[in-house]
Amino acid sequence: MHNDAAKTALIDAGRWVANKGWVPATGGNFSIRTEHGFVVTASGHDKGNLQPEHFLELDAHGVIVAGSGKPSAETELHLKLYALKPSTRCILHTHSVAATVLSRFIQGDTFSVTGYEMQKSLSGVTTHLEPLNIAIFDNDQDIARLADVVAKHHATTPVVHGVLIRGHGLYAMGDSVFETRRHIEGLEFLFACELERIKLEGTR
Ligand SMILES: CSC[C@@H](O)[C@@H](O)C(=O)COP(=O)(O)O
Numbered sequence: 001m002h003n004d005a006a007k008t009a010l011i012d013a014g015r016w017v018a019n020k021g022w023v024p025a026t027g028g029n030f031s032i033r034t035e036h037g038f039v040v041t042a043s044g045h046d047k048g049n050l051q052p053e054h055f056l057e058l059d060a061h062g063v064i065v066a067g068s069g070k071p072s073a074e075t076e077l078h079l080k081l082y083a084l085k086p087s088t089r090c091i092l093h094t095h096s097v098a099a100t101v102l103s104r105f106i107q108g109d110t111f112s113v114t115g116y117e118m119q120k121s122l123s124g125v126t127t128h129l130e131p132l133n134i135a136i137f138d139n140d141q142d143i144a145r146l147a148d149v150v151a152k153h154h155a156t157t158p159v160v161h162g163v164l165i166r167g168h169g170l171y172a173m174g175d176s177v178f179e180t181r182r183h184i185e186g187l188e189f190l191f192a193c194e195l196e197r198i199k200l201e202g203t204r
């Protein structure tokens with residue numbers, strides 16, 4: 001994808017995800033793998049109202065080649081995820097209430113669900129009968145260190161659709177902007193269902 005098309009696609013994705021309420025304040029950041037590198041959101045903007053000047057262009061090594069401002073504070077995690085799963089072409093990071101609360105509520109290191117038809121919204125999933133697992137990593141303000149922890153985990157348990165960062169949010173990945181958006185929507189549906197289930201079971 002060309003840089004300008006990537007920016008347009010991310011502006012559109014930002015408007016969509018903001019309308020869903022999944023990027024409050026200046027939370028969230030987005031990127032696309034382009035022909036020669038990456039386009040990533042600049043830090044600190046309202047991701048629901050992005051403009052073409054709110055992006056930086058990086059080369060294939062993550063070095064800034066165009067744009068102003070600072071790249072997203074979480075750029076290193078984006079770059080690591082692209083390196084871990086080379087088919088990834090778009091990463092959208094969101095801060096929904098459900099992802100934030102559930103990732104804190106679950107004490108283990110995995111969000112795991114079985115029995116939901118909506119699991120099949122995630123690429124490669126063909127049945128509700130198999131568990132769908134999304135790894136949860138403890139939040140860390142040292143993004144390079146967090147990216148290394150994710151990479152270490154990936155060596156034994158590959159990251160497929162995305163990761164949750166505890167008390168922080170979701171990093172969703174896909175081989176196109178469309179697929180990443182679908183992964184976010186499917187996962188958010190599953191997070192919401194699990195939150196409702198936990199609340200109901202808590203009243204029993
Ligand atoms: C509103 S605080 C959120 C940030 O700390 C961060 O987690 C985030 O998602 C956005 O950071 P940014 O540097 O704008 O890409």
Ligand SMILES: [Zn+2]
Nearest residue numbers: 027028093169
């Ligand atoms: Zn964030």
